[in-house]
Amino acid sequence: MSPSPLILASASPRRRALLEQLGIECTVVQQDIDETRRKGELPVAYVRRMAQGKAAAALGSCRQPHALILGADTIVVLDGEVMGKPRDELDARRMLLQLSNREHEVLSAVTVCSQADSETALSVSHVKFRVISPLEVAAYWSTGEPAGKAGAYAIQGRAAVFIEHLSGSYSGVMGLPLFETAQLLDAFGIHCLARHAEQ
Secondary structure, X not given: OOOOOEEEOOOOHHXXXXXXXXXXXXXXXXOOOOOOOOOOOOHHHHHHHHHHHHHHHHXXXXXXXXXXXXXXXXXXXXXXXXXXXXXXXXXHHHHHHHHOOOEEEEEEEEEEEOOOOEEEEEEEEEEEEOOOOHHHHHHHHHOOOOOOOHHHOOOOOHHHHHEEEEEOOHHHHHOOOXXXXXXXXXXXXXXXXXXXXXX
């Protein structure tokens, strides 16, 4: 029996590449949902709701009855403040200078669901930035990399030079924690290593 098709409810090329790293093929279906944080909503509740919401939206529009949906969301949290994607250069500059010489949390939630079931896992990582100068922030913005990234940085890109210490999941900071993702997929019958063993 062939495994159920996997649909990635995200247009993120990083998440697709990370799934490919596990040997998992998927179809990408971008989901646009309301990402407004509710009043008083804690960061953990918010990131879990976003992952679940993306997966549910994709499931609702899916015409394949046996498909599995994977939704994910990643946020950067400093002093309880959720740092989303920067609106512009000034916003990115504010975020990066706040992160400078500080430790912050990166929360990454993953939801895998089918018509019959849904499971969510959470990865929590701690990232410590070295001191970043305003000139470095300006130079980093000019690369185009901070735009569209939570916290205005990409760990797999040039921002790697800012990171003094990481405790947790490198892939989770990228946007898809592979340990938790593999466990969820395994529970739904998609076995990452078994597929390679059969080849």
